[in-house]
Amino acid sequence: xxxPVRPAQFLKSFGRGLVSGIPYFWLLLFFVIxxxxxxxxxxxxxxxxxxxFTDLTSFADDMLTISLNLFNYIDLYEYDLYLxxxxxxxxxxxxxxxLCLLIGYPIxxxxxxxxxHARNLALMLVILPSWTSFLIRIYAWIGLxxxxxxxxxxxxxxxxxxxxxxxxxxxxxxxxxxxxxxLPFMIxxxxxxxxxxxxxxxxxxxxxxxxxxxxxxxxxLPLSVSGIVAGSMLVFIPSVGEFVIPxxxxxxxxxxxxxxxxSEFFNARNWPGASAVAVxxxxxxxxxxxxxxxxxxxxxxAIADD
Amino acid sequence: xxKLKQLMLAGSVAFSAAGVVAEENVLNVYNWSDYIAENTxxxxxxxxxxxxxxxxxxxxxxxxxxxxxxxxxxxxxxxSATFMARQIEAGVFQKLDMSKLSNHKELDAAMxxxxxxxxxxxxxxxxxxxxxTGIGINVxxxxxxxxxxxxxxxxxxxxxxxxxxxxxxxxxxxxxxxDEIVPSVLNYLGEDPSSTDKNLLSGKVTDVxxxxxxxxxxxxxxxxxxxxxxxxxxxxxxxxxxxxxxVDRAAEAENGVEVAYxxxxxxxxxxxxxxxxxxxxxHPNNAHTFLxxxxxxDVIADITNYVWYPNAVPASTSKIDxxxxxxxxxxxxxEVAANLFTFPVYGPKFDRQGARMWTAVKSNK
Numbered sequence: 001x002x003x004p005v006r007p008a009q010f011l012k013s014f015g016r017g018l019v020s021g022i023p024y025f026w027l028l029l030f031f032v033i034x035x036x037x038x039x040x041x042x043x044x045x046x047x048x049x050x051x052x053f054t055d056l057t058s059f060a061d062d063m064l065t066i067s068l069n070l071f072n073y074i075d076l077y078e079y080d081l082y083l084x085x086x087x088x089x090x091x092x093x094x095x096x097x098x099l100c101l102l103i104g105y106p107i108x109x110x111x112x113x114x115x116x117h118a119r120n121l122a123l124m125l126v127i128l129p130s131w132t133s134f135l136i137r138i139y140a141w142i143g144l145x146x147x148x149x150x151x152x153x154x155x156x157x158x159x160x161x162x163x164x165x166x167x168x169x170x171x172x173x174x175x176x177x178x179x180x181x182x183l184p185f186m187i188x189x190x191x192x193x194x195x196x197x198x199x200x201x202x203x204x205x206x207x208x209x210x211x212x213x214x215x216x217x218x219x220x221l222p223l224s225v226s227g228i229v230a231g232s233m234l235v236f237i238p239s240v241g242e243f244v245i246p247x248x249x250x251x252x253x254x255x256x257x258x259x260x261x262x263s264e265f266f267n268a269r270n271w272p273g274a275s276a277v278a279v280x281x282x283x284x285x286x287x288x289x290x291x292x293x294x295x296x297x298x299x300x301x302a303i304a305d306d
Numbered sequence: 307x308x309k310l311k312q313l314m315l316a317g318s319v320a321f322s323a324a325g326v327v328a329e330e331n332v333l334n335v336y337n338w339s340d341y342i343a344e345n346t347x348x349x350x351x352x353x354x355x356x357x358x359x360x361x362x363x364x365x366x367x368x369x370x371x372x373x374x375x376x377x378x379x380x381x382x383x384x385x386s387a388t389f390m391a392r393q394i395e396a397g398v399f400q401k402l403d404m405s406k407l408s409n410h411k412e413l414d415a416a417m418x419x420x421x422x423x424x425x426x427x428x429x430x431x432x433x434x435x436x437x438x439t440g441i442g443i444n445v446x447x448x449x450x451x452x453x454x455x456x457x458x459x460x461x462x463x464x465x466x467x468x469x470x471x472x473x474x475x476x477x478x479x480x481x482x483x484x485d486e487i488v489p490s491v492l493n494y495l496g497e498d499p500s501s502t503d504k505n506l507l508s509g510k511v512t513d514v515x516x517x518x519x520x521x522x523x524x525x526x527x528x529x530x531x532x533x534x535x536x537x538x539x540x541x542x543x544x545x546x547x548x549x550x551x552x553v554d555r556a557a558e559a560e561n562g563v564e565v566a567y568x569x570x571x572x573x574x575x576x577x578x579x580x581x582x583x584x585x586x587x588x589h590p591n592n593a594h595t596f597l598x599x600x601x602x603x604d605v606i607a608d609i610t611n612y613v614w615y616p617n618a619v620p621a622s623t624s625k626i627d628x629x630x631x632x633x634x635x636x637x638x639x640x641e642v643a644a645n646l647f648t649f650p651v652y653g654p655k656f657d658r659q660g661a662r663m664w665t666a667v668k669s670n671k
Contacts, residue, residue: 046654046658047654048392048395048396048654049374049396049397050373050374050375050376050396050397050398051374051375051376052374052396079662081662081665081666081669081671084669084671146538147538148536148538169523169524251523251524252522252524252525252668252669252670253668253669253670253671254669255669255671260665263661263664263665264661265371266365266367266368266370266371267367267484267661267664267665268657268658268660268661268662269367269370269371269374269654269657269658269661270654270658270661273658
């Protein structure tokens with residue numbers, strides 16, 4: 001009688017393995033393999049050829065020689081613009097994250113307080129702009145912000161200003177672009193968290209004499225920390241390496257690591273050097289990614305405990 | 307079901323029949339933006355039945371990165387001659403089949419000789435258009451700020467901080483191409499424009515660029531055409547034909563903007579854009595057909611009439627508007643030509659130093 005069970009059990013565990021294997025396969029295909037390729041190039045030397053870098057391995061006289069060129073990493077230290085670039089990227093990403101949080105939290109809170117049927121509509125409105133291509137939406141900001149653009153023309157027309165405000169090609173334009181583009185990534189995780197909150201907790205707080213503000217800061221806010229962390233990471237991590245927004249909206253002095261990487265790759269034609277920048281950037285991003293993972297794991301445990 | 311099978315069979319027959327033909331009637335071209343006449347492609351398609359897919363770029367760097375990664379998918383590309391020299395060395399192009407280029411004899415022999423320094427025996431490329439790297443100005447705004455008597459035919463306009471600072475408020479732009487700006491600065495300083503002295507680069511040249519940097523609004527290699535024409539910038543270091551297109555557009559728009567192109571008296575850089583076929587092109591025959599078409603005097607004359615860049619086919623000159631051929635800023639007179647210098651080909655080391663100096667200057671660090 002036990003025999004027929006076995007294949008079923010096998011199928012079950014096989015299925016389970018398959019399901020949990022997919023994320024690993026995903027990670028391998030889209031993260032590990034590309035990363036290894038970039039890592040490999042970062043240890044090569046540039047040369048005038050196609051592709052424009054040397055092979056790490058050479059086979060001659062029955063000898064396999066692997067030569068690692070560490071120059072690109074040493075060079076990173078010696079070229080001080082990179083440090084400036086990293087610091088400025090982290091600063092821009094950090095400030096944008098805070099701005100997103102300040103704008104996104106109230107929006108998420110308001111949506112979570114809406115009656116259920118209105119929530120979906122509100123969420124839809126948050127997501128709707130991203131149906132248009134990211135690039136086109138950033139280009140649209142050029143039309144809004146430029147000297148001859150909609151905002152300046154409107155302000156000039158109303159007589160509020162005499163000379164156009166220079167907004168495009170300034171750091172302010174970069175902040176506007178990043179906050180605009182990444183705001184949904186802040187709103188959605190916070191909303192998902194807030195909407196699960198138990199209302200009776202707030203009632204209990206009020207019964208015990210807490211003002212609505214006190215109840216918010218003592219109950220709602222602490223409970224939503226995991227949503228805040230998730231949202232912040234989703235904004236911060238991609239903003240650090242952002243290239244399109246500083247390139248299109250920022251001025252030439254908006255230094256970001258994405259732009260430095262571009263110029264090392266395209267202008268200096270130094271693929272190994274650019275790869276080394278990318279590797280270092282990734283290593284620096286691992287720290288916030290780990291924090292993010294830990295909070296997510298906690299959150300999942302909390303759900304499992306419920 | 308039987309019908310479906312028949313249909314599929316018919317489909318597969320048609321498919322394999324198409325496979326017998328050596329090359330599909332397709333050509334993928336990668337050219338600079340605003341760099342061809344409106345009728346060039348349409349007429350070619352009409353004459354040959356070859357369908358052209360036409361993509362554009364605005365920097366040699368982007369083209370080179372694509373070529374060096376290989377498998378660009380393009381059958382014909384247009385690098386500038388100095389970049390092409392390095393790309394030939396990297397082995398990315400195929401030799402041209404002269405038997406398919408009956409119009410090759412139309413090319414300017416003197417120019418071909420000059421170009422053989424970059425492409426030995428002219429084996430890999432033919433010149434498309436050429437031009438100079440000079441200055442475009444908004445005449446009224448510059449006069450208003452510098453005075454009516456200020457001589458505008460000089461690099462002082464951009465490389466002298468006292469002068470350019472007066473123009474900063476109406477907008478100053480520069481090409482995002484250090485390999486053309488550095489020789490222009492060297493020439494302005496009275497040094498050899500093709501110098502690869504790294505002390506000069508990190509010293510005098512960097513000093514000049516840093517001193518004017520605060521007055522430059524942006525570095526870009528195509529945006530200035532519109533901005534000059536609309537009056538959004540009043541001074542651009544740019545390519546001759548691009549600025550002349552801005553002259554034309556401003557005149558057509560009748561928006562009160564008058565743009566002028568200047569080859570400064572100190573001299574200006576001369577460049578050539580070359581047509582070449584990548585080694586891994588999938589339609590090399592069509593590419594040759596297109597090359598041959600582009601060397602036809604009537605075709606290339608139309609292009610020059612439209613983009614205001616001179617070409618390398620002397621027989622086309624009679625078909626070009628006199629407005630263009632008589633303009634010394636497009637077809638330099640012998641006196642102007644004597645002051646022009648060609649851009650150098652840089653080795654990897656100087657290349658990296660130059661690019662980094664440029665990034666540092668641009669970011670104002």
